[in-house]
Amino acid sequence: MLLYKQKKNQAAKGKRFLINITVRGSAGPIRFVVSEDDLVVTVLDNALKQYAREGRLPVLGSDINSFMLYCPVSETEAISPWMTIGSVGFRNFGMCKKPQTEKDKVIGNGVDGGGDKSPLDKAVTDPRKGGSGNWKAWFNKSLNLKISSH
Structure with missing residues (x-):
């Protein structure tokens, strides 16, 4: 009975899945698990923390406002930071610094x-x-x- 309740709570929390984020100029993608209800801005924050934790180069910093997440299929448009990551429909993403105005x-x-x-x-x-x-x-x-x- 207790196991049934735990599974029910996990289902209410949302599906979780593995995403890959390729950073321009870095050797390989960052991989971590997210919930489909997580906002893109939260995913960016987690990606920057994971990138720093792994000691990757080039050093990016931690200001999430200066980065954008995009789908490799349509590189021309950045994903809105306030969308949920599950609504995008992809599991592979790219991350780069926003162009300066x-x-x-x-x-x-x-x-x-x-x-x-x-x-x-x-x-x-x-x-x-x-x-x-x-x-x-x-x-x-x-x-x-x-x-x-x-």
Whole structure:
């Protein structure tokens, strides 16, 4: 009798199924079990946590608002974050960062009219220096140091 009640509670909870989420630039898909009633935003959050837990590269961060989930069949449209994952009808998904809007690009580059860039920003983004050449020079120099033996 007790087993019957547990099965009844599980049925009320919703069906569970395995999904695959392929992250652009990563080696392979992330796999985990979801309920068909889970929202897409919850699935994105779980995917980012699983990705970080596995120590995958490239490092993505944890801001779910900057990512979108899409079906590989129709890559042109992102799935609404407020849909349930079971209503989509697929079990294989893709995940990538949302494209930046023009406003985000302007603010991100320090051209928002708030003054000049800091000297550190200029050193990192100066095209004459090749972007991140400072740390490369330091790294190469530190490798060339010879350790004298006694």
